[in-house]
Amino acid sequence: MSQDNGKSPALSSRHLLGLEGVPADEITLILDTAEAMKEILDRPIKKVPTLRGVTVVNLFFEDSTRTKLSFELAEKRLSADLINFSKSGSSVAKGETLLDTARNIEAMKVDVVVVRHQHPGVPKFLADRLTSVVVNAGDGSHEHPTQALLDMMTLRQTFGHFKGLRVAIVGDITHSRVVKSNIHGLITMGAEVMLVGPPTLMPRDVESLNVKVSHDIDEAIAWADALNVLRLQLERQKSGFLPSLREYHMTFGVTLERLAKAPKELVILHPGPMNRGVEIESAVADSGASVILEQVTNGVAVRMAVLMLLSAPEGIL
Amino acid sequence: MEFRTKAKLADEEGVRRTLTRLAHEIIERNRGLEQLALVGMQTRGVFIADRLKKLIKEIEGGEVPSGVLDVTLYRDDFRLKFKRPQVQVTNINFDVDEKNIILVDDVIYTGRTVRAALDALMDLGRAARIQLAVLVDRGHRELPIKPDFVGKNVPTSLGEEVRVRMKELDGEDSILLVEEIDMKEGPTDVTG
Numbered sequence: 001m002s003q004d005n006g007k008s009p010a011l012s013s014r015h016l017l018g019l020e021g022v023p024a025d026e027i028t029l030i031l032d033t034a035e036a037m038k039e040i041l042d043r044p045i046k047k048v049p050t051l052r053g054v055t056v057v058n059l060f061f062e063d064s065t066r067t068k069l070s071f072e073l074a075e076k077r078l079s080a081d082l083i084n085f086s087k088s089g090s091s092v093a094k095g096e097t098l099l100d101t102a103r104n105i106e107a108m109k110v111d112v113v114v115v116r117h118q119h120p121g122v123p124k125f126l127a128d129r130l131t132s133v134v135v136n137a138g139d140g141s142h143e144h145p146t147q148a149l150l151d152m153m154t155l156r157q158t159f160g161h162f163k164g165l166r167v168a169i170v171g172d173i174t175h176s177r178v179v180k181s182n183i184h185g186l187i188t189m190g191a192e193v194m195l196v197g198p199p200t201l202m203p204r205d206v207e208s209l210n211v212k213v214s215h216d217i218d219e220a221i222a223w224a225d226a227l228n229v230l231r232l233q234l235e236r237q238k239s240g241f242l243p244s245l246r247e248y249h250m251t252f253g254v255t256l257e258r259l260a261k262a263p264k265e266l267v268i269l270h271p272g273p274m275n276r277g278v279e280i281e282s283a284v285a286d287s288g289a290s291v292i293l294e295q296v297t298n299g300v301a302v303r304m305a306v307l308m309l310l311s312a313p314e315g316i317l
Numbered sequence: 318m319e320f321r322t323k324a325k326l327a328d329e330e331g332v333r334r335t336l337t338r339l340a341h342e343i344i345e346r347n348r349g350l351e352q353l354a355l356v357g358m359q360t361r362g363v364f365i366a367d368r369l370k371k372l373i374k375e376i377e378g379g380e381v382p383s384g385v386l387d388v389t390l391y392r393d394d395f396r397l398k399f400k401r402p403q404v405q406v407t408n409i410n411f412d413v414d415e416k417n418i419i420l421v422d423d424v425i426y427t428g429r430t431v432r433a434a435l436d437a438l439m440d441l442g443r444a445a446r447i448q449l450a451v452l453v454d455r456g457h458r459e460l461p462i463k464p465d466f467v468g469k470n471v472p473t474s475l476g477e478e479v480r481v482r483m484k485e486l487d488g489e490d491s492i493l494l495v496e497e498i499d500m501k502e503g504p505t506d507v508t509g
Binding site: 010029032033035036037039040043044045047048049050078305308309 | 387389390391402403404405406407408436437440441442
């Protein structure tokens with residue numbers, strides 16, 4: 001303890017806005033810390049006093065079930081005080097601007113703002129204007145860093161390393177924030193990433209992020225060690241990106257039949273909520289290859305790690 | 318901060334003898350191994366607990382359960398002092414309830430780490446009794462905490478530090494008294 005004279009704060013940024021630009025040693029620190037946090041979740045008393053006195057607001061401008069529950073649990077496990085804000089029935093419905101809402105909440109002396117918003121860049125906008133620590137819980141189609149960190153924690157637990165690991169991400173690449181955070185994190189850690197989806201849901205020039213692109217699920221299954229299957233947002237069909245969900249399932253659905261052709265057994269991830277029978281066959285989701293529920297557990301541990309590390313000296317105090 | 322070695326308080330043999338005495342004392346004062354369990358505090362306390370476990374087995378012929386405790390999340394100074402907190406794993410595989418626990422650390426100083434460890438142990442269950450064994454007591458307590466088993470009492474000044482080195486981590490067993498030095502003067506034997 002007395003030998004720890006490092007001048008740098010726990011993480012080089014006081015906020016977690018995305019995984020873009022987060023160096024490998026910091027990702028490793030977050031994942032290592034999360035491993036230690038996970039042990040707490042198995043205890044009879046699932047609580048440590050670490051963030052006693054720290055107040056966190058969960059500012060959710062967009063609906064979310066699991067991310068919000070996961071953040072709330074992480075905050076409670078660390079003994080932080082938390083307040084919840086959701087768009088419906090709040091001052092936002094009365095026409096208050098985003099910044100006014102945030103400033104008002106900050107004026108109540110909160111230390112950490114966890115924000116989910118439908119527009120990309122909102123966490124950055126708040127981080128530039130508030131004195132609180134800002135954690136991005138998903139901003140539009142931009143980033144969802146804690147989701148990618150929990151995916152990576154699950155991958156590391158399964159494979160033990162990232163170097164040369166082949167991860168294929170399947171689905172609506174264009175509209176997915178989970179993909180962007182995963183690409184940044186996985187590439188930084190030395191993994192290889194392949195994006196798979198229909199051309200209508202694949203952004204242009206995405207190869208510039210050092211990823212492979214494919215429109216053939218079977219090719220991806222033959223190539224990958226792990227498959228991260230994204231939720232197909234059902235409203236995409238209405239917007240004309242897809243002819244039908246049934247056709248999507250026929251061309252890109254991950255099925256046992258397709259997986260059986262792979263040279264090795266793949267590990268299946270899904271950020272949830274699943275559309276069984278659309279992007280993933282029920283039997284796959286419930287198979288031994290699926291680590292989907294493990295991801296959910298790891299999500300709480302990763303969020304505890306992020307909250308704790310950002311509350312280290314250069315962060316809150 | 319740079320440090321220079323002032324004195325070697327114990328070498329490998331010295332550490333072995335001190336640990337052997339501690340093992341005997343623990344067995345004697347607890348009248349055997351009934352309900353006894355060792356908990357080593359990260360990082361060097363873990364190795365000291367391992368050694369004590371082996372010595373107790375040699376002396377008494379029985380196996381005592383042991384575990385590993387990290388107290389970072391319970392510290393009162395984590396938001397003041399730790400620039401880069403390293404939370405290590407806690408791994409206690411036995412039921413803490415009704416156990417007679419020997420908490421093991423390398424050096425006791427202010428007593429704050431032990432305070433944190435006591436809170437952490439309480440959260441894991443209701444031990445029948447908790448005792449504290451340390452290899453070195455260097456004084457300067459800030460809390461009313463007193464070890465039950467002490468390897469060496471080493472009166473120190475605030476500018477000094479006691480470094481316990483363990484083979485498993487540092488390549489040798491020794492106890493060093495080191496002193497903070499001005500970067501500009503003197504040779505450097507041990508760096509901080």
